[in-house]
Amino acid sequence: MKIVITGGAGFIGTKLAINLLSAGLTYRSHVPEAIVELVILDQLPPPPYLAADSRVRSVCLDLYQALADSDSRLEAALHEADVVFHLAAAVSSECEADFDLGMRANVDVTRGLLNACRKLSPACRLIYASSLAVYGVTTQNSANTVIGDSTLAAPLTSYGHQKLICEHLVSDYARRRFLDARSLRLMTVVVRPGKANGAASSFLSSIVREPLRGLTANCPVSVSTRFAVSSPSRTIHGLVRAAETPIDIWGANEAMNLPALSLTVGDLLDALKRVVGSHVVNLVKFHADPVVQSIVETWPASFCATRAEAFGLHPNGTADELIDEFLATQAGTPARSTQ
Secondary structure, rough: OEEEEEOOHHHHHHHHHHHHHHOOOOOOOOOOOHHHHHHHHOOOOOOOOHHOOOOOEEEEOHHHHHHHOOOHHHHHHHHOOOOOEEEEOOOOOHHHHOEEEOOOOHHHHHHHHHHHHHHHOOEEEEEEEEEEHOOOOOOOOOOEEEEEEOOOOOOOOOHHHHHHHHHHHHHHHHHHHOOEEEEEEEEEHHHHHHHOOOOOOOOHHHHHHHOOOOOEEEEEOOOOOEEEEOOOHHHHHHHHHHOOOOHHHOOOOOOOEOEEEEEEEEHHHHHHHHHHOOHHHOOEEEEOOHHHHHHHHHOOEEEHHHHHHHOOOOOOHHHHHHHHHHHHHHHHOOOOOOO
8 A cells, every 4th residue: 555645744744654654554445454655745854763664755845836847756656646645734823924825835735736636546545634723713603612513614814714725625526536535624733742833823732842841931822722632643543544434434525523622721731730740830931922812712622523433533531641642752651541
């Protein structure tokens, strides 16, 4: 089996690649099939430990430019692909700061990739990583509204609009049977390692990650600000399940919400205090950033993902689990069970 991951050198892409390489994928049968080739499409190379796997091929290119130029490297990367995970994107704050960047990196690239995959014979299965940002906190959907599978998407950011546009493209390509394409709405992933990125919610990981290293971290929003979050492992589980589910069982072409744990900044800090200690929490400082607050306040924080749960996908139970999982990945010790 051949797998392609766009944005595969990023955190989620890397975690997904490791999962697939170790477990295989039950794409065409009930028995996990071995990955013969896994292509990482990204502007940067994957981590050395991943690139060292003989099954991994790294193709470093700008997807927008490669699609515009009909780059032969992209054509070769997609050739005979069974499954394509499309994770590459410009993120929330970037898209608010630069509208044209967001349209190029999100809408134009996704449409171009769908067209490139449409030409494959046989057609591949494409999994598109959308976002909870397609919803907005409006008079119809207040901050306390529980978002269900049938809730109308009404984004209030450019990033959310771009993700929703791409969802519609994915849905129509699937409806027309150009390829088997599916969209998943990912929640805010916590805790991410490494450095902060351009996502407005990036600080949620920073206020855990940096204090654990003995560094101060800034929280740009109020302690009562609520979010819908998911651990990395639960997010990867959702992406893999979407890729493995047969087309006749997957059902509707509409995007599927992944399950979420609803928590406030205060809830996360309380968990950090319980798991590690108050000395770590004291390293978190609050300096308001109205731009970040204005973006994250448009996102709903509570979800009822009935459709996803029918596929065996469930939210994290507590904020403690998020921190346990992060500590386990850093220290190499088992986290508390999340199943």
